[in-house]
Amino acid sequence: MNKVYITRKLPEAALAIIKQQCEVTIWDKEDTPVPREVLQEQLKNADGLLCLLTERIDEQLLEAAPNLKVISNMAVGYNNIDVEAATKRSIAVTNTPGVLTETTADLTFALLLATSRRLIEASNYLRDGQWKTWSPMQLTGQDIFGATLGIIGMGRIGESVAKRAKGFDMKLLYYNRSRKLEAEQAYDMTYADMDTLLSQSDFIVVLTPYSPDTVNLIDREQFARMKNTSVLINTARGGIVNEDALYDALTGGQIWAAGLDVFETEPLDPNHRLLTLPNVVAMPHIGSASIKTRTQMAILAAENLVRGVSGERPVHLVNPEINIY
Numbered sequence: 001m002n003k004v005y006i007t008r009k010l011p012e013a014a015l016a017i018i019k020q021q022c023e024v025t026i027w028d029k030e031d032t033p034v035p036r037e038v039l040q041e042q043l044k045n046a047d048g049l050l051c052l053l054t055e056r057i058d059e060q061l062l063e064a065a066p067n068l069k070v071i072s073n074m075a076v077g078y079n080n081i082d083v084e085a086a087t088k089r090s091i092a093v094t095n096t097p098g099v100l101t102e103t104t105a106d107l108t109f110a111l112l113l114a115t116s117r118r119l120i121e122a123s124n125y126l127r128d129g130q131w132k133t134w135s136p137m138q139l140t141g142q143d144i145f146g147a148t149l150g151i152i153g154m155g156r157i158g159e160s161v162a163k164r165a166k167g168f169d170m171k172l173l174y175y176n177r178s179r180k181l182e183a184e185q186a187y188d189m190t191y192a193d194m195d196t197l198l199s200q201s202d203f204i205v206v207l208t209p210y211s212p213d214t215v216n217l218i219d220r221e222q223f224a225r226m227k228n229t230s231v232l233i234n235t236a237r238g239g240i241v242n243e244d245a246l247y248d249a250l251t252g253g254q255i256w257a258a259g260l261d262v263f264e265t266e267p268l269d270p271n272h273r274l275l276t277l278p279n280v281v282a283m284p285h286i287g288s289a290s291i292k293t294r295t296q297m298a299i300l301a302a303e304n305l306v307r308g309v310s311g312e313r314p315v316h317l318v319n320p321e322i323n324i325y
């Protein structure tokens with residue numbers, strides 16, 4: 001039987017798929033990332049690895065994994081893995097796209113609503129005993145309906161956010177490396193260059209994958225172009241938005257609020273200065289966190305793993321250029 005290592009306890013439905021076909025070792029001591037030494041030791045004999053975005057799978061680790069055939073990441077993003085180093089060694093890298101699209105679009109929209117209508121701040125206001133009276137401009141926010149939404153990155157999640165935005169009568173702009181003509185028609189969207197999108201949007205949603213091209217995509221220069229009533233949402237990856245520049249834009253009145261599910265360093269330090277700002281709504285990377293979707297992601301990751309170790313082409317192969325199937 002092929003040996004596989006799994007870096008965290010998974011839902012039983014996913015584990016069962018793997019156990020049918022593989023000899024399984026799991027880091028299940030606690031719900032924290034496996035220590036790197038343990039991972040390195042385990043990879044000496046492993047034919048397959050199922051990991052999370054909390055593990056950094058780099059060249060040094062792969063160097064110590066002579067039998068490894070597949071790295072199955074339980075996430076759609078895979079910037080935690082050195083794909084090039086894996087490809088060089090003909091190791092398949094897989095991800096879990098599709099199943100989390102609608103759930104992540106829901107969370108993106110939840111952040112849009114929470115920031116624009118100041119939901120967390122208002123809830124705290126009530127709980128802190130500050131609610132003494134109804135008053136005309138108390139806790140007033142920005143309207144979403146009829147506003148212009150700019151979506152940066154028009155992949156599956158971008159389209160699902162666009163679909164929701166139509167129900168709020170929003171005007172839609174998007175920026176993407178390539179135009180998406182079908183989506184443009186389906187959701188009545190306008191393709192815009194980055195500067196136009198930044199300067200005309202009331203809400204800006206970041207949904208690009210993390211890559212060398214997208215690090216600091218939203219930096220000082222970009223904040224300077226935004227409306228001072230605008231709201232920025234990032235449900236993609238930390239590091240795409242420069243956090244120092246974001247802090248300055250929020251405190252300097254260059255933008256109005258931000259909704260963040262992802263951070264440059266995760267977990268985010270609870271003393272991080274962004275968390276001192278009432279106009280920041282911050283979540284602990286829960287974009288795909290519904291019971292149904294996380295279970296489906298685990299099952300998909302299990303299927304990718306099992307196929308990969310048995311020499312079959314996994315359905316969600318990130319590096320088809322390994323050319324071994």
Ligand code: GLV
Nearest residue numbers: 074075076077288
């Ligand atoms: C979560 O962020 C994912 O990439 O699936």
Ligand code: GLV
Nearest residue numbers: 097155156157158
């Ligand atoms: C992720 O699934 C995306 O393509 O947006």
